Amino acid sequence: MADTLTAADIRSGRLSDEVLKDNFSDLHPRLDPHEAAVEADRCYFCYDAPCMTACSTSIDIPQFIRQISTGNPNGAAKTIFAENILGGMCARVCPTETLCEEACVREKAEGKPVRIGELQRFATDHFMETKEGTSFTRAAETGKRIAVVGAGPAGLSCAHRLASHGHQIDLFEAKGKMGGLNEYGIAAYKSTNDFAQKEVEWLLSIGGITVHSGMALGRDLSLERLQADYDAVFLSIGLGGVNALRAEGENLENVEDAVDYIEDLRQASDLSKLPVGRDVVVIGGGMTAVDIAVQSKLLGAENVTIAYRRGPDQMGASKFEQDLAQTNGVAIKFWSKPFAIKGEGGQVSGIELERTELNENGRLLATGDIETIPADMVFKAVGQTLVTKDIAAEGEGLALEGDRIKVDEQRKTSLTNVWAGGDCVAGGEDLTVAAVEDGKVAAEAINAVLTA
Secondary structure, three states: OHHHOOOOOEEOOOOOHHHHHHHOOOOOOOOOHHHHHHHHOOOOOOOOOHHHHHOOOOOOHHHHHHHHHOOOHHHHHHHHHOOOOOHHHHHHHOOHHHOHHHHOHHHHHHOOOOOHHHHHHHHHHHHHHHOOOOOOOOOOOOOOEEEEEOOOHHHHHHHHHHHHOOOEEEEEEOOOOOOOHHHHOOOOOOOOOOHHHHHHHHHHOOOOEEEEEOOOEOOOEOHHHHHHHOOEEEEOOOOOEEOOOOOEOOOOEOEEEHHHHHHHHHHOOOHHHOOEEOEEEEEOOOHHHHHHHHHHHHOOOOEEEEEOOOOHHHOOOOHHHHHHHHHOOEEEEOOEEEEEEEEEOOEEEEEEEEEEEEOOOOOEEEEEEEEEEEOOEEEEOOOEEOOHHHHOOOOOOOOEEOOEEOOOOOOEOOOOOEEEOOOOEOOOOOOHHHHHHHHHHHHHHHHHHHOO
């Protein structure tokens, strides 16, 4: 077993600047006008459109595609923004292959859906590049003040919608930049050219939103104080904790949180300075696992393996994402869970993976069959958890459901005049588009209460 382990080889500059630039170029370059027109003509413009039903924000997809086909991309963008103000980012990162495009009639008939996501990007990019500011204008000032805590997709969506109703918004963000996971947490090849920040600036142009960066709930802000000072509060604080592997050796050097590393990568001004291992193992099966695995390979890692405890059909990452990983040279080991991480001199040198299987009742079992593979860098991508101390209240506390904030259909929490949305709430889908919908729904509920 010992001879399967490896000496740590973690370093930067594995690839030239030219290769890195090519590796991290746009995954789906924007359609040109002719390509967009041809693709739009493939749409049947279904009356009872299944694609629209599959969209978390209920965008009128046939309508915006028809507008593109008639040479009106800005009109198409307005149709999109009416339901999803972050339609530009969602066009880049939304798993359309498992949502609107999977429901497309052409997908069922031909196995080749209309490229809805790329058409959405064509329209939204055109609008943002040719128009100043959002497609909304502010209503008359209401005199109401709302605190939005967290400037990720849910918070930005909520703040913009409330501002359009004439309310005054204070937007608090713990980090230095707005955008949440759109800025810090997605693969760099999905959102290039600083698009996340450009979209934030564009959204804020509606006015009525005052940004306060470096302000974290539980550190700089208290829920009680916010309730006292504002007419309503919206929480979109995300998930700040990382689940443990619960495996021996988890605390060895070079066992990293995938989310933290992706943040470093997203904020790096020079990718050639970012260190990466030669033999990288990623534990997990979701989008983050694929994002970190592919990017490790693009940074120059020689061998990258995703270890997932179940099979491909149970993997959180879509079939498209699984294929993307494998076409980039990432190996996926299904039915494998971490048993122990081995080390030499306090650093990772390998990982023991235990084979798993399902019994007749569908329960996952460990088989005792253990394989050791080399690793000098191990990434944990096994999900995140809510940091509950941040929302602790002196009096009545926020009700939780499982390990997240409990909300009703209007995203109202158990506390008076407090709503919540995004990854921090129970029942969420951990998708940008779902977070945008949470913010939109909560904003309309808040507006209805404040103007009743």
